Structures are given as structure tokens and as C-alpha cells.
Amino acid sequence: MDKPTFVYQIHIATTPERMWEALTSGDFLEKYWYGRRFRTDWIVGSPVQTISPEGAVDWDGKVLRFEPPRFLSYSFQILGFQKRSSRLEFEIEPQGKAVRLTLRHFDIEEPCVKGISEAWPAFCSTLKSLLETGKAMELGG
Amino acid sequence: MKGRDDDRVFAALADPSRRLLLDRLFAENGLTLGNLCERMKMSRQAVSKHLAILERARLVTTHWRGREKLHYLNPVPIHQVQARWIAKFETDRLDLLSDLKTRLERKS
Numbered sequence: 001m002d003k004p005t006f007v008y009q010i011h012i013a014t015t016p017e018r019m020w021e022a023l024t025s026g027d028f029l030e031k032y033w034y035g036r037r038f039r040t041d042w043i044v045g046s047p048v049q050t051i052s053p054e055g056a057v058d059w060d061g062k063v064l065r066f067e068p069p070r071f072l073s074y075s076f077q078i079l080g081f082q083k084r085s086s087r088l089e090f091e092i093e094p095q096g097k098a099v100r101l102t103l104r105h106f107d108i109e110e111p112c113v114k115g116i117s118e119a120w121p122a123f124c125s126t127l128k129s130l131l132e133t134g135k136a137m138e139l140g141g
Numbered sequence: 142m143k144g145r146d147d148d149r150v151f152a153a154l155a156d157p158s159r160r161l162l163l164d165r166l167f168a169e170n171g172l173t174l175g176n177l178c179e180r181m182k183m184s185r186q187a188v189s190k191h192l193a194i195l196e197r198a199r200l201v202t203t204h205w206r207g208r209e210k211l212h213y214l215n216p217v218p219i220h221q222v223q224a225r226w227i228a229k230f231e232t233d234r235l236d237l238l239s240d241l242k243t244r245l246e247r248k249s
Contacts, residue, residue, distance in 0.1 A: 004211075005171075008213075125224050
């Protein structure tokens with residue numbers, strides 16, 4: 001049984017459905033990942049790719065689990081930078097009037113640990129800001 | 142709800158033993174209670190009590206691997222504190238200052 005490299009958690013005052021939409025629809029992801037568009041049909045086994053603003057496939061992975069609005073998992077590899085893919089899990093649990101998102105990242109290559117560990121807390125905060133106020137947060141870094 | 146969450150974060154961080162536990166998880170994520178007790182000058186009960194407070198403040202999250210409960214540092218609440226008071230354009234300069242402090246204070 002493998003052990004996640006990171007586990008992040010955030011509570012957001014929203015519904016599981018809106019959280020799910022933010023995690024799977026192009027708009028939020030494009031805003032967050034610097035203009036990259038996600039290309040996938042979200043069918044288990046299908047490719048998940050991101051297309052850079054210049055039109056190239058720059059991340060490549062596969063849909064592993066797609067169980068709306070509770071559990072999403074896919075693998076991804078940053079092409080030309082990572083030698084193998086890592087695995088992401090997003091778990092959504094209702095908690096009273098809020099939703100708890102648990103993000104687990106498995107099997108990250110050592111050189112990428114630092115960058116990834118900086119990206120996810122910012123991702124969580126801006127997701128919260130977007131879902132609770134409708135605005136993405138201006139982030140430094 | 143929001144205010145109470147913040148109170149929990151600051152109260153949890155106000156204790157040096159709990160900050161030490163976070164340091165330990167920062168150095169090595171995904172440790173069991175047993176792992177955390179090693180090299181800590183605290184009883185197992187004390188570590189377990191502090192972990193519960195950190196978990197309630199959501200500074201620590203857990204993951205079950207079979208029967209093993211693994212503890213992870215969850216920096217998300219700290220990131221939100223940062224995002225609240227540090228403007229986008231200040232981040233680079235603050236990083237520079239932190240680096241300078243680390244370099245100057247390093248024991249040679």
C-alpha cells in the first residue's frame with residue numbers, strides 16, 4: 001500500500017456539486033494553471049492533457065477514478081520535465097454547510113517535491129476564494 | 142465559523158511543542174505517532190494530545206495506510222494567513238529577506 005507524499009485539506013463553504021465543477025470544468029483550471037486548458041472526456045482510462053497557451057500538450061496523464069461529486073483521481077506527468085507520472089486524488093466530503101476537500105498526491109519524483117508542495121496550498125486557497133466569493137485570489141510567487 | 146477556525150490555528154501555533162511537531166512533519170511528512178515520539182522529549186500521551194489540537198486546527202491531516210495512521214502537515218491554513226496579509230508583489234522581496242536571515246544566522 002503506498003503512502004501519499006502530501007495530504008492537503010481545506011473546508012470551503014460550498015456544495016459538493018460546485019466543488020466538483022471547479023475541479024473538472026475548464027474555467028477554474030485554466031485560470032489557476034496559467035492559461036492551460038484541460039483536454040479530457042473524464043472517462044476512466046481516457047487521457048487527461050493540458051494544452052499550453054501556445055497550443056502544445058504539456059501535461060499528460062490518465063483518468064483513474066471519476067465518481068461525481070465525491071472522488072476524482074488522475075495521473076499526470078509534466079512533459080519534458082518529469083520522467084514518470086504521479087497520481088492525484090481529490091476527495092469531497094460534505095461537512096454541515098461546508099465541504100471538505102482532501103487532496104492527496106502520490107509518487108512525486110524528488111526534484112519536483114518542492115515546487116509541487118508550494119503549488120497546492122495556493123491552489124486550495126484560491127479555490128476557496130473562488131467558490132466563496134466568486135473571485136480567484138491574486139497570488140504571489 | 143471563519144473566526145473560530147482562525148482562533149484554532151493561532152491557538153495551536155502558540156505552543157512550542159506543537160510547533161516542534163510541525164517542524165518534524167515539515168522535515169518528514171507522513172509519520173505515525175510512534176515515529177513522532179522518537180526524538181521528542183515528550184510522553185506519548187503529550188504528543189497525542191498536541192496532535193489532536195493540531196488536527197482540530199487542521200494544521201495536521203491524517204491518512205490511514207492499513208492500520209497505520211499517518212500524520213501530514215497541512216500548510217493550507219497558514220497559506221491563508223499569508224494570503225490575508227501579504228500582497229502579491231511583496232512575496233519576492235520577503236523571500237529575499239528570509240534567505241538573507243537564514244544565511245546570516247547560519248552557524249558556520
